[in-house]
Amino acid sequence: YLTEGNGKSQLLGIIGLTSDRDRNFDAIDRKNAQNLTPAFVTAVRQTIQQRFTNIRSTHPAVEWRFVEEAERRSLGLTPETIVFDKVYPLYGISDIRGSSTERNRAIQTDLMEQFQLALAVVDAVCQCHETALGERLREDFLEYIEQLERRITVDIEVTSVEYLREHFEIYFEFFVRCGEKAKVAVEAYQGACDNEHQSVYKARDRYDEMLHTINSNLQATWESWQQRMQKVIPHHCDFEASDGIDHMIYAGKSINSQFSLFHLRSLRYDQLRAVCDCARTGLRLEKEYGDMLKVAHLVLIQSTTIDIYHNESTEKLFDVKGTRDIRYEIVKKRIDKAIDKATKERITQTGMLTVVYSTEDEWDEYRQYLRYLAREGWVEEKIEMGMVEPLQGVSGLRFARVRVLPAVEPEKE
Template sequence: MRTSLPNCANSNNQCSMNPQLPPSEFDWLAICQHSRRLLMAVVEPNDFKLQFANAAFCHLAGIQPLQGVDSHSPTPLLSFLSTEDRLVLRQLYQRHVFYQMICQLQPQLLQASWMATLLNLIEEPIVVALTSPTYSEPRFIQFWLNSERLHVESTGAQADRLIETAIAKGDSAVLQAALMGKKALRLEGYRISGSLLLEGLDVTDRETIRQLTQLLINRDSILTPKKFNEVNRLLRSLFQANNVLILRSENTQAQISLGTAYDALEHCVYSMASLKGSHFLRAAKANQVQIVGDLSTDCPTDCEAMLLQQGWRSLLLIPLGVATAESSDSGQLLGLVALLSDRPNQFTPQDTKNASELILALTSALRQASQQQFAHIHPAVAWRFLQEAERRSWGLLPQPIIFANVYPLYGISDIRGSSQERNRAIQADLIEQFRLGLAIVEAVCQSQDTALGKQLQQDLLSYIKRLEEKITVDAEITAIQYLKAHLEIYFDYFAQCGEAAKTAVEAYRQACKNVHQCVYQARSQYDRMVNEVNTQLQQTWDRWQMRMQKISPHYCDCELTDGIDHMIYTGASIDPKFTPFHLHSLRYEQLRAVCECARTALKIQAQYDTQLELTHLVLAQDITVDIIHDEKTEKTFDVRGTRDTRYEIVKKRIDKALDSSSRDRITQPRMLTIVYSTEEEWQEYQQYLQYLIRESWLAPEIESGAVESLQGVEGLKFARVRILPENP
């Protein structure tokens, strides 16, 4: 007659899953019953139903001792595991069954050489994620399986004859395939009885640190929302924290990033000087993980006051970098990661130990993020930015990024008269909207005798007349404001003044039913046309850029406005293999690319029957310039020095320049204009023009002249030649 183990509610606090187990068989479990760390459970073979579990396991699994599952419906261990982890547990179980088959059916094979491999495999623990109602996140458990009380016997005809034969013959190939999981055992061919003992330890901290390390060292920037949220979740789970803060030291500033409730990043900036005496810089100077127990009693700087105001009370600070300067709190600080809690004295010495294990991975992640802030930089010059990012990641002082003695190549394909075309579109839309408004007022006046309505009618007529005569710069804003203030405020009333007025109001509202909340038909058509021109020009230029980069890697910045303009810098400081041949090849290829852009524009004109005309200009200069990256501006590069500034002035004004003789624009539709300063420059580009004429890019007639003096720039000349359409 079998007797049951006492329930967890009894004096020995055992958690019984099956009252049929005799306590005499499991006296050895008593010593582990009250363990807080060692997890022990006895399970049935095949279905892994729990027969017994100690208090630690019951707590982890969220099993209430007083509501323990009785013998008729014992809790299966597999219900706490994912599908993947169930498979891992079953594979280990099959190896144990295999081992017991040998021990009990063919014990002489225990001396075989391959048995050592099997013994190692069954002694290895597995790590599974156990889902528990006690915890918000799965707990990682390292389990060992003990099968000493497992009994295996063949059922006869249904047994796995292949395995039995292999065991009997000592067929190592088949046996090794079985023990490595390459051949599954047909366990239905055996009668398996007894019980299995699971011994486990909660290794959630260790496993979370492993996962964090793998996540942190991959190449995605930690400051991207997706990766930050994953890191944030794991760090909060590991340290039982509420949020994560990342501080990056950049020159004299500290860039601070905080997670938000919306899975986004919130950024703010503090000067390093304002952090003097802060807990952040104290941890950096000590170069060790530190705990701030309660900010409400020790809040030395505005930054920490901001955190306290947001509800954070305790901090776990992980400095990344080495503070070597005695006179500086920050020293060579790369950055710092802080765990935040809304409870005081949340963090423990064990948290400090776990945080220390993450320093290398966090440092790697922050260095990666520092380098990737230059990810948008043009590939030809990215190597220099990455060099500087690496220097700064080690805490070294910033150095300017300069490319000296580079040749500038500037060109532009500009929509001629785009401002006038857009003004005409604005004029058409405003007149249409005012006429719709006038129709409303006229309908109202027809339905009732209203003196104010007649005056409003006269105002609208006068406004329409002024719009038809000319359009001013501010008309797009002031005209709409006028309608809103003097007409639209009456719409609810006007809609009640007869069916004609109601219909007119509805027509006005429908015409303005768009994101601009005004009539935007002509402007929309203009915008679509300009966008189409820009898109096709960009695609054309990009195709040629791929060819040009193969000649010699160079920096190229391309901007879209009403047309497209490009700025190229090339030279030995960018490409060490650079030679005069590469320079001349790039200049010639630039001209061919601009001609192709012109042909693209001609195709657009024919396809869309548009009146938009494009002009094309290339600025020649044989004098090198120095370019420097200024982090305080949005531009990637600025020219350096007074001699370089002249080139920038010419760039900004040359497309509006006039012929000093005719006072016409030097740029003309469907023509390529080259602007130069010296006879040497002209001789070089004259040769290129002859090549382009020979290749049927250009017509043979070349016009020339002098450029009217620009402010601060004199002596420029130009040559102009018609671009031929593509020969069908």
């Protein structure tokens, strides 16, 4: 038993020693067994700690607090919520522009090819046999092809393939006996669908490979900068990759007691440099691959601190506390789709860095950073500025945008 903070005892575990002979234990055996108790308690404590600290992977900068709380709980103390108060958020995103459109185009290309192959089979069968069912299948395929040419719906990727499997592929045993032309057409269809997806998937494979290439290169660039930024001051950094990458940095004294204003501004400037390097990575890929999807980049500025806490009931490592802090989360989720109030175009543009801010003080600070970036050769000196179209529940945001310059290639000897 261990004593909890409220004075009650907590059962941690039970251990027993048995023998196949009566009265086989003496006083020495009992003493040796008692000597095992501390080791047993330690093992149980470690199990409790591991169960808590391994709920989610924790960043090294904040791991100490999770270990501390795990130790408290292993001692039977009342659980406390893990909170890091007054931390500065630094959010950035590198968004692959038009990824949904390209994905739909790939779906359209694959399904069109698969239905054309299916149509060739039915045409060959109908030439060999007069069959009303075959004619109806042919009409269905033509309707599907016409629909695919018009637009791609959310469900068509699944429903169309299911239709072919349930209303077409089940007849292959008969179709291959309908003459050599039908047999060849069936083999062509089966060959095109001979993959793990069991459907035509060439265009989607190219798209997935393209997306993976962009994401992996962006991730490698960001992680390289993260290693440098951690040397400025240890801080927490969440990272996600989907249609591009986004990062969420939290820094403050509650995470590292040595944190200062200089550390904050160093991180902010390095964040911009890192995002510019991600932009250069996108430009390099575009130059190498030509038809690669293009990437737009944004940094959301907030000069005030927020409080974050570990919510054990959710999948996220940290949630924000308080209404004021939730507003930041709302902006973060919607800002990459934000519109320029004047031009009605997206505030993010491919190959450019966009910074979004609320106050003149924030702009004064970041205008200096943009000047430094231009001096270093990261961006052009020209700055485009505008107002953000009000988001749901949020208004008054402004943005500044600069074009990122490609890296200067070393001269060949």
